[in-house]
Amino acid sequence: MLRIGLTGGIGAGKSTVSKIMADLGAVIVDADLIAREVVEPGTPGLAALVERFGNDILTDAGALDRPALAARAFADEESRLALNSIVHPLVGARTAELIDAAAEDAVLVQDIPLLVEGGMGAAFHLVVIVFVDAEERVRRLVGSRGMPEADARARIAAQATDEQRRAAADVWLDNSGEPGALEPEVRDLWSERLVPFAANIRTRTVVRPLPELVAPNPRWAGEADRLIARLRLVCGERAVRIDHIGSTAVDGMPAEDVIDLQVTVADLATADDLAEPLAEAGFPRIEHITSDDPKPSSLGGETDPALWDKRIHGGADPGRPVNIHLRVDGWPGQQFALVFRDWLRAEPGVRAEYAEIKEGAAGKAAGHSSYADAITAYIDAKSPWFDTAYPRAWQWAERSDWKA
Structure with missing residues (x-):
């Protein structure tokens, strides 16, 4: 209903x-x-x-x-x-x-x-x-x-x-x-x-538009606030915190017109318990994860890859595409989503650099008509940049005494 x-x-x-x-x-x-x-x-x-x-x-x-x-x-x-x-x-x-x-x-x-x-x-x-x-x-x-x-x-x-x-x-x-x-x-x-x-x-269908870069939209912040309020009502105390992340959370940043939100939970079992309530609220789970998820392709043996695991939900609303990332509190993916957003907010030069990377990636995606092929091309085009951006973001966090 x-x-x-x-x-x-x-x-x-x-x-x-x-x-x-x-x-x-x-x-x-x-x-x-x-x-x-x-x-x-x-x-x-x-x-x-x-x-x-x-x-x-x-x-x-x-x-x-x-x-x-x-x-x-x-x-x-x-x-x-x-x-x-x-x-x-x-x-x-x-x-x-x-x-x-x-x-x-x-x-x-x-x-x-x-x-x-x-x-x-x-x-x-x-x-x-x-x-x-x-x-x-x-x-x-x-x-x-x-x-x-x-x-x-x-x-x-x-x-x-x-x-x-x-x-x-x-x-x-x-x-x-x-x-x-x-x-x-x-x-x-x-x-x-x-x-x-x-x-x-009813059908647990997620709206997933082809990756296309658009100009910054001042309405993104308000839309994220309303979505977060709905998620808080659904998740209750099972959500440790809920944050607006990704490029739409950065003023002046071109982005796909998709709001990215992160729900921090205590463990993946809690994320699984939330699957049906979130679907009823209009956020069905995406079973096969293909997302614009900033992380390095190589972790250099420093981190257990399993600690990047998450659950992801999308939006059923044709008028507001959304990605909802459920990540475990303190795991590297959860932490990096926050530090990456704040790094972009704090560093105009990095914003410009990433915007250029995104523009090139969107160009690669534009040659594909299916979502799966387009998003794969988009992510593949951005991934090499993240191999160097990941340590740079954490170096910035250490210099600036960043706290999640």
Whole structure:
């Protein structure tokens, strides 16, 4: 099952996006609708609210009078916490029921207004943000919903900023245009990314693009941060640490558009235990390892080659290729991944040198149409450089008193 977190500021139009996705076949779990459902007349939720706040929160027809409840529940902190202690567990339980009832092959979209504010992004395979400029949202709330302008501005101010939403977004949908203008983009997202992503999770398929060098992308760091948050949630205490490594972790460095991450574990048995949880989270294991893995081709007898063993996972998301290297804490491969990254960050001359090597290697790879042949040519072209780069990196580490 592919789980999508959908959110956006009030008045941005996430309900419109939700409806389009529902029409395309998504299973929608709407937090606002659930919050209303669990306090409908006759529910235990409404009975609990009446017991805590009194009959004055009911209309003459016996339904919840929301303004009356708000006046009581937000009068002080104790009352607000009491409201949350009643409603939040009910919403959580109903949400879990709906998720459990969804088909295994479903694309499940959870429409959550305060997803960013609640720091919930890591729980989803992707977070989709619907964006509209704040002033336009005020105009829409006043014009379409009849909301007083002061209320509209206050509600917008109480929510996450655009910068916070941008940092949380795997997909950014700009809904500033005319009504209906966003629909083709949502449909393309559905057919080109979400449906293939869901299929790749089911079949444990890794997206592996041909090695092609691209210009440095300032978004790589934020994408790595979101991926690391998801990995932390999956791995828990089994991960000693998780790091962004490789060329995409070095500012100004051209690279393949593939994020490399390293999950440090206590031993390879732990890495094997994580195989299925990582696959469910959208990171299937790559059984036959062929990776752009910087290490010397000859260890000079100084290190047991077995200590370079690792497990590697990729990404099922067509929109974000990733390599996830699971290495044992303190083993040479784990240490070198970190020192190599930091050496590149610290030494502009080495960055330029390695960029030239990578460019030549990409040229060698360009002559091949299959991934296996292309990545082999790419690695083979870089390997001789690593025979000398490996000791140079460690010499730098010793001079600079480097610590992992």
